[in-house]
Amino acid sequence: MNLQEIIEELCSYEFEKEWFEFKENFDNDDELGEYISALSNSAAYCGKKYAYFIWGINDKTHNIVGTNYNFDKNAKNGEPLKHYLERKLSNNVFIDFNEVYYQEKRLVILIISAAKTIPVDWDGQRFIRVGSSKTKISKFPEREVYLFKVLREGLPTIENTPSKYQDLTFNKLFGYYGSKGIILKENTFKKNLGLLTEEGKYNIQAQLLSDNSHIPLRVSIFDGETKASNLFSVREFGYNCLLYSLDELLRYGDVLNIIQADERNRIVERKEVSLFESKAFNEAIINAILHNKWIEGNEPMISVFSNRIEILSRGSLAPTQTMEGFFLGESVPVNAKLSDIFLQLHISEKSGRGVPKIIETYGKECIEFRKNSIVVKIPFNWINVVGNKVGNKVGNKNELTNNRTIILKEIRNNPNVTTVQLANILCISETAVENNLKYLKDNGYIKRNGSNKTGYWEVIK
Template structure:
């Protein structure tokens, strides 16, 4: 009893919430009704099938606890449905704060949450530029990623898994010029302690969703997510706010993006200019697909083909890319630093 009193003094809000959960007075994704009841689950069946697991039409709703006590589809069912009606966005800013111009917004939501999560993780590979470290080079140059992919992956999975979906708000991913911030709504699970959190003791906010992630091998019970982030970036990478938790993934830039000293273009030594976010994105798309067309670039980035022409010309003139072969059938080549 004394221990419980001490906990109430240290973490009054969380302890009160725990009592309410035990009392059945706190809404969870299993109790709160879905905003939409005309739900379908074809993608859910497909995702399970891709993992070698067969869902049975007559029992999957009960086994996955997709209905509340009143027989309505719950918030968990909405998340797992073919259209969750929940946006999951990655906002990219040109500077270090949200006061900087918004460069682009990538949408990954309004889908089965399992597929949305996969898309978010794949987009991390697009963002994670591989840099060439020529320092002390003897034979082979060292390739250095912009950020640690394992820490990024754990942060994204944790944000989706432990987000307080019952609040009606989704996680928020913001990309700045020097870091990525991954925000999940809510705070620690009521039964969790700060010490246990940092040690990786797993106490899920969304219990059934956690079971599903484990079943599909998306996450593990080992609790290595937070320790992986801390081992890479330290405790300061995790910030607790009143109603959210933010993980910061800093960028490890060898040089400013686009800057190169002593690079030969033609017959003269010149410094490469620093690229703005739009030209960085064009380079990323070309790196992913050297055969991409200007029309496809315009569609992906959301600008006109004229704007693409202007940016491509800039990149060619400043020695970032060149064209190999003819307009039709040729491909883009990124000029290494």
């Protein structure tokens, strides 16, 4: 990237990251040396090739304000500043001052290489960034240990990190591949799919693809617009081979996506309008699963509110990914081998249509970059808005409530579905299911063919 692209990229973040710092007219030679140490070490910690210290940008607003900082000066001892800094820094870091005019304002950009082999120190002390704060790394021993590990072995991934579960089985994985017409070989699949560390132990990728991933995947439904609202229901899709969990999540999206009858301006036929764009939802779910930072043991989080769905993926962009490239669909996978598996199984594709499809439908504002996560917000297209609660929006007790709509969906998919199964799906009592079934029968939505024990349900309207 050129200097202008660097500025645009860094300013696009809502908050300062651990590998760059904005100042206006900061001028303290020794503290600058501490910043260089902290930024260089943090760049390595975050998997970045370079860190940046930029004068002329407000660190709170990210407004371009310009600077009069003079980097072509002597340090306090009369030595040229760059020489002074390089002499007191350890020799495993490269620094380069640059002057640029951006939006007709003068900026100074200090480019700092990421630490290599060992952490960078300033005058015998090692520093690191914690959030937007610079501090001695000795105050955070866990970060220091992790940094040494990264410098020695590279960033931890789901491929090089062993799973704490080693008694894994893969019957479902074989079944999934078989359903796609691909035959896995017992003696080679672990190597071909990257399921082992160099030491021969099952890695986290193996855990995710095993019969029991040991990781929950949940969809939480709230009856209002925030998590302070009542929790309406929770659906569980985890503790399964990740591929099957993903399929179940995508199918559940069809359950959530209520088809509304639009009678407005009706002439002959009424128009059917979905609650949200299913393709955008599917792409957001696949991306959340594929690019989640599984290495930290945290799963994606799907929350359904009365006016939107939020799909949260843990972590941030891949180290080599740029914000511009992200929005253009230039995919840089966080989990490279898992991405290859998704491509092989035609779950995702290399065209990079996922993010562009989402923003084409809902705009860039539907994607929020938080400190340790990325959230896609899919708004609901309610035709008739009544109040702010899910129950009100899909009807009152004498209409098609959310539960009744889901029951109709389940009966269409499985006419033999039982009261017990419906109670488990809806997370409500069997008595509540029976009351809803009675309403649907009494109002002509469904009928029962045959006896209660051997018969089946039929959807009439």
